[in-house]
Amino acid sequence: MNHQCHWTEVENIFLPREATIVRSVQATPTETHFTLKMADGRPLEHEPGQIVELSLFGYGEIPIGIASSPTRKSTFDLVVRSVGRVSGAVGKLDKGESVYVRGPLGHGFDLTKLRGHDVLIVAGGIGLCPTRSLIQYILDRRDEFKRFVLFYGAREPGLQLFTDDLAKWRTAHDVEFYETVDKSDPSWSGNVGVITTLFPQVELKPETRAVICGPPIFYRFVIRELDMIGIPRENVFADLERRMKCGVGKCGHCQINDKYVCVDGPVFSFADVQALEEAF
Amino acid sequence: MTASFIRSDDFAAFVTAMIEAGPVYGPVAKRSRFAFARLETPEELRLDYDVSILPPKKLFFPPAQDLLQFDGAGFRAPVEPTEKVLLGVHFYDVKAIDQTDLLFSERNYDINYMAHRETTTIVAANIQTVSSRAFFASVGADVQPKGHDAFLSAIAGGYVLETLTERGEALLKFGAFQPATDAQLKEAAEVNAAALERCPEKLEHGTEAIAANVRAAFKNEEMWTAMAADCFSCGTCNTVCPTCYCFDVQDTWNVDQTSGQRTRYWDGCLTEDFAKCSLGEGACENFREERATRFRHRMMRKATYLNEKLGGPACVGCGRCSAGCTADIADPVRIINQIMAS
Numbered sequence: 001m002n003h004q005c006h007w008t009e010v011e012n013i014f015l016p017r018e019a020t021i022v023r024s025v026q027a028t029p030t031e032t033h034f035t036l037k038m039a040d041g042r043p044l045e046h047e048p049g050q051i052v053e054l055s056l057f058g059y060g061e062i063p064i065g066i067a068s069s070p071t072r073k074s075t076f077d078l079v080v081r082s083v084g085r086v087s088g089a090v091g092k093l094d095k096g097e098s099v100y101v102r103g104p105l106g107h108g109f110d111l112t113k114l115r116g117h118d119v120l121i122v123a124g125g126i127g128l129c130p131t132r133s134l135i136q137y138i139l140d141r142r143d144e145f146k147r148f149v150l151f152y153g154a155r156e157p158g159l160q161l162f163t164d165d166l167a168k169w170r171t172a173h174d175v176e177f178y179e180t181v182d183k184s185d186p187s188w189s190g191n192v193g194v195i196t197t198l199f200p201q202v203e204l205k206p207e208t209r210a211v212i213c214g215p216p217i218f219y220r221f222v223i224r225e226l227d228m229i230g231i232p233r234e235n236v237f238a239d240l241e242r243r244m245k246c247g248v249g250k251c252g253h254c255q256i257n258d259k260y261v262c263v264d265g266p267v268f269s270f271a272d273v274q275a276l277e278e279a280f
Numbered sequence: 281m282t283a284s285f286i287r288s289d290d291f292a293a294f295v296t297a298m299i300e301a302g303p304v305y306g307p308v309a310k311r312s313r314f315a316f317a318r319l320e321t322p323e324e325l326r327l328d329y330d331v332s333i334l335p336p337k338k339l340f341f342p343p344a345q346d347l348l349q350f351d352g353a354g355f356r357a358p359v360e361p362t363e364k365v366l367l368g369v370h371f372y373d374v375k376a377i378d379q380t381d382l383l384f385s386e387r388n389y390d391i392n393y394m395a396h397r398e399t400t401t402i403v404a405a406n407i408q409t410v411s412s413r414a415f416f417a418s419v420g421a422d423v424q425p426k427g428h429d430a431f432l433s434a435i436a437g438g439y440v441l442e443t444l445t446e447r448g449e450a451l452l453k454f455g456a457f458q459p460a461t462d463a464q465l466k467e468a469a470e471v472n473a474a475a476l477e478r479c480p481e482k483l484e485h486g487t488e489a490i491a492a493n494v495r496a497a498f499k500n501e502e503m504w505t506a507m508a509a510d511c512f513s514c515g516t517c518n519t520v521c522p523t524c525y526c527f528d529v530q531d532t533w534n535v536d537q538t539s540g541q542r543t544r545y546w547d548g549c550l551t552e553d554f555a556k557c558s559l560g561e562g563a564c565e566n567f568r569e570e571r572a573t574r575f576r577h578r579m580m581r582k583a584t585y586l587n588e589k590l591g592g593p594a595c596v597g598c599g600r601c602s603a604g605c606t607a608d609i610a611d612p613v614r615i616i617n618q619i620m621a622s
Contacts, residue, residue, distance in 0.1 A: 006385075007395035012357050013388045014347040014542075030560060057350040058540050060531040083560045126560075216565045242567065243557050245529055248388035252526030252549060255577075256567075258585035263387060277498055278567055278577075 013248050016055055016100035022075055024095050028159050031081045031126070032091045033067075037074065039098065044076050048133035049108025049239055049267045052101040053247040054078060059089040063244035063262065065130025066104065069137040079129040079161060105247040109134050109211060109237060109267050117209045118147040122222050124195050124214025128152055128161050130239050130266070131213045135165075135175070142174050149176045149202060153195035153214070156181050157188040178202060199225045206230035212270075213239035219280045223270065236270035240279070281443035284457035285464050288438045294455030295322035298365055301454065305339060306367040307332055316366070327368050327434060330411035331598055335522030336369055337380055340396040343546050347392060347529065351539035359391055361399040365451070368405040368432070371472075372416040372596040374425035376522030377402070379590050381427055383525055386589075392544075401447040404428040406468070407475040413599030415481035415613050420592035422487070433468035440468040479597070481613040485620050487593055494583040497619050501572065507615060508575035510607035511550065517578065517601035517610040518548025523594045526554075549581070550574050579615055 023035035038044060044052070046066050055061035062084070068077035082091035090099060119138060123131045138145050150169065154160045160181075169177040178198045180191040191197060195218065210231050212222050219238060226236055242254035242261040249263035257276040259265065265273075273279040286294055298304045299319055307329040308317045314329035316336045334343075348355050369377070377397075384393035404425065407416075430448030433440045440460050443449045460468075483490065497503065518524045528547040533540040547554065554574065555567040568574045582595040595612055602611035 006389065007359070007361070007391050007398055010389045010391055010394075012359065012391045014392065015357055016348075016355075055531075055542075057348075057355060057542070058531050058533050060542070061529060081560045083558045215559060241557060243555060246527070246544075248390070250384065250388070250390055250525070250527070251529070251544075251547070253528075253547070253555060255549075255555075255581075257580065278573070 014102070014246075016053070016061075016102045018098050019101050021093055021095050021097050021099065024093065027079060027161050027163075030083065030091075031079055031161060033077065033079050033162070034090075034093075034099075035068075035075050035077050036099065036101075043073050044070075044101075044104055046070050046076070046104035046133075047108035048111070048137045049106075049130060050104035050133075051106050051130075051244065051247065051262070051266060052078070052103030053105065053244075054080070054086070054090065055100045055102075056086060056089050057100070060086045061102070061245075062086045063105075063247055065133070065239070065266070067129040067132045069133050069135075069140060071137055071140040077132070079126070081126060102247060106244075106262050106266050107264065109239075111137070113235070113237075114209050114211075115144045117145065118149070118205060118207060119145050120149045120151070120204055120208050120210045122151045122195060122210065122212045122214070124153045124218040124222075125155065125159075126161070127213035127215070127218070127239070131211060132162060132165070134211060139172075139174060147176070147208075148174065149204065149208075150178070151195060151198045152177070152179045153198070154179075154181050156183045157185055176202065194221070196221050196225050199229075204229050204231075206232075208235070210236045211239070212236065216241075216280065232271075233274060234269050234271040237267055238270050238273060239267050240265050240273070242266075281445065281449050282452070283440060283442045283460040283465055284452060285460040286439050286441065286455050286457050290456040291439060292322040295319065295325055295367075297454035298367075298451065303362060303364040304367055305336070305364060319367075325368065327405050327432075328408040329368070330409040331370070331414065331600060331603075332373075333600075334520060335373055335376060335598070335600070336366055337377060337522055337525075339364070339366060339400065340377075340393050341380065341384075341525060341546075344543050345392055346541045346543050348542040349539070350541070357391075359395045361395040363399050363401075365401045365403065367403045369402055369428065370407050370416075370598075371404055371425045372414075372598050373522050374402065374404050374428045375420070375423060375596045376598070378425060378427045379523050379586075379594060380525050382590065401430075401451065402428040403441075403448070403451065404431045406431075406433040406472050408434060410475060410478040410480070411599050411603070412480055413602035413611065414479050414597060415483060415599060416597030417476040417479040418481075418483040419595050419597035419612075420487055423590075423592035433471055435464060435467040435471060440464050442468070481599065481602070481611070483613055484617055487587065490616055490620065491584040491587050491593070493619055494579060494616065497622070498576065498580065500622075503619075503622070504572040504576045505570075507609060507618075508570075508572040510609050511571045511575055512606060513550055513552050513571055513574065514606065515548030515551045516604045516606065518550055519546060520600035520604045522596060522598055522600070523582070524548065549577050579612070582612060583616060
């Protein structure tokens, strides 16, 4: 090997930065919505759809999609579902406390492919978190995009995320917002059914660019609907979830065939990943 | 660079002088087998070893390596490499190191591996004893090792040391070397060529044909299920592989419950939970739940996925996985030859 020593001159990719919690909201019984600010004052400078590795010393690191747009510069949002060792510990934190982040990591949504077009975002469950980075971006730069349609499905009304946003989107004129729940309760008067039940409610053009993010099962059904509209698969962008342990394309856990989700994605054109047998 | 000769009688003094100058790692006997370890004396060095239990990558990518250490006040990255010599690496392991060098330095440069790598002088050595499952002669045969600093070949009466870098050249000062003669160089080339003839196992096809056929066999679920039927999902094939580099990262507390470390540990794609994700509320998705899918992933990775990036297969024919597998189902030669015959 070429023995010019580079290691003394290169930044350590595993060193995290401190971020302070400026707001913490218990969004659902298991999910906490954090608004964070980098402790060193330097903004995160991410693209919509990128991830960070979020950590607490002694607990570990987890990959989380950034849930806010870079157009809202001074802070950024993460939603943490408390299901494991790290997320359980982070979920208990409050305003003023610190977490650590590495990132932004990976490739987000390719805005050059969305600008100037009709955009449909289909978000299932916690899939609304990473796509919210794009939703906010579109709303903040509304002139750069044409028609904007947003579908959101939650399992039940009490599990809806970003309820303040939802309230705004329901009455907003710059986004056509459709929502559904799999299972209703007495508080709910809206659509009931899986996310695909929203498709018959709106006419979409085959030229629409579609962004989809949800649980693993969701992709198979949503792509069928998009096919029926006639949206070519290279215009469908899927934000995938995997066990992105290192976030820098080394550890192997998020590999789908020869792709590393953490560096080649997490956003892929559907045309690029549909041939990968282990993608969906 | 240069080619030199040292007499057998002077070799121990050469190794001693290197040991006195700094850490030297080389193959030593471990019961009936061999392992790379720090040399205390030249007598421990067993250049007649067949294959080491673990590949020498452990020097740069240890089974457990702290990425961070933290205490109540802050954190630090403990990257503190020392200059060292790694002596006696067979050419197939040099090829494997070439691969991990590329994989750890490309895209996101991994200082934790590279710092240890860049401070190591590698002296390759000819294969004196061929292990019982080796197939290094027939896998990626057109890929030549390039990451070593010098190459040591045992010939009659002594050793030829061919240096490839300044680091390799700097070793000459430790021993009573004299310029190698043409006859000695010819003999060195012959002993190296002879080792290639002695591989007990052999792939019957070239890299590209294998890559295409293994990839095309992806959907042959019946075949993968049959091949993986006896797999214990133990990950031994991953653990002993010189080109495997997957890892897990875990934080642990020290006994004071304030300080601790973030450590990466070798991990393996054959283990059951390797690609498992939590979906919350007890639900999870395992993207390679079946043994057959994990077994297949390993073969895809060795024979096809990384070929373009590496310029050859991610397998160097050491035979460690074949010998290490409890059920003896991991042998790439048997798997690939079966796919090629089907």
